[in-house]
Amino acid sequence: MVTKPQTTGAPPVPFTDDYVCPDPEPRDMIQSPTINKSGYFVAHHFAARPDTLVRAPCVLNFDPYNMNNRVEPDLLVAFGVEAASILPRNGYIIWEVGKPPDFVMEVASETTHRRDTGFKRDLYASLGIAEYWRVDPTGGDFYGYALAGDRLVGDEYQAIDLTTEADGMIWGYSPALDLCPCWHPAWDWDVDDETNLRFYDRKTGRYLCDFLLVEEALAAAEERIRQLEAQLRSEQS
DSSP, X not given: OOOOOOOSSXXXXXXXXXXXXXXXXXXOTTTHHHHHHHHHHHHHHTTTOTXXXXXXXXXXXXXXXXXXXXXXXXXXXEESSOHHXXXXXXXXXXXXHTSOOSEEEEEOOTTXXXXXXXXXXXXXXXXXXXXXXXXXXXXXXXXXXXXXXXXXXXXXXXXXXEEEOTTSOEEEOBTTTTBEEEEOTTSOTTSTTOOSEEEEETTTTXXXXXXXXXXXXXXXXXXXXXHHHHHHHHHHO
């Protein structure tokens, strides 16, 4: 059952200009690769937009009468906001920003999956969050499914259509992000801190790229070229 913020009676709890939200709770080893990589991919994608906030994870305060009423989405995206003014708070305070985030995602774990599919789903709908996605790195051990997305219609969530490809990939389209979250069983979540969730950009025809890996590959290629050039010079001398 969701306890909605109080709207009458006592005034909101005041907080000073230097109020800082508490740090998000540590995530477990199953969740962390997906949270960290997804946050990096999406943040880099929107990095040129100062009106966009991307945080993974992020404290979300939703009750001005009780600052202890808060949740911690594993990925939060908000458009049309002053990101620079939100960052010092160390969290997203809905009534201060003036709007709810546009997109949230939760990553399943043994201790959080029931709350993700029950309490949090109801709460996010009541707060007016346009999209709520869930991903289970195990492929369904916790949620019973690998990927799911909901779009707010009126005051209730309706499931976003997903496609399952012949090779096992599951994907859907996120209108909020204008991206396609994709889950694939071959993208091993439990190998080398990788994740089996990626985001596909239909405009470019590519997945959002892990530029750190690209830079490492380019550096390795450049080093190999230097070695070959040195070898060629040695053979010619």
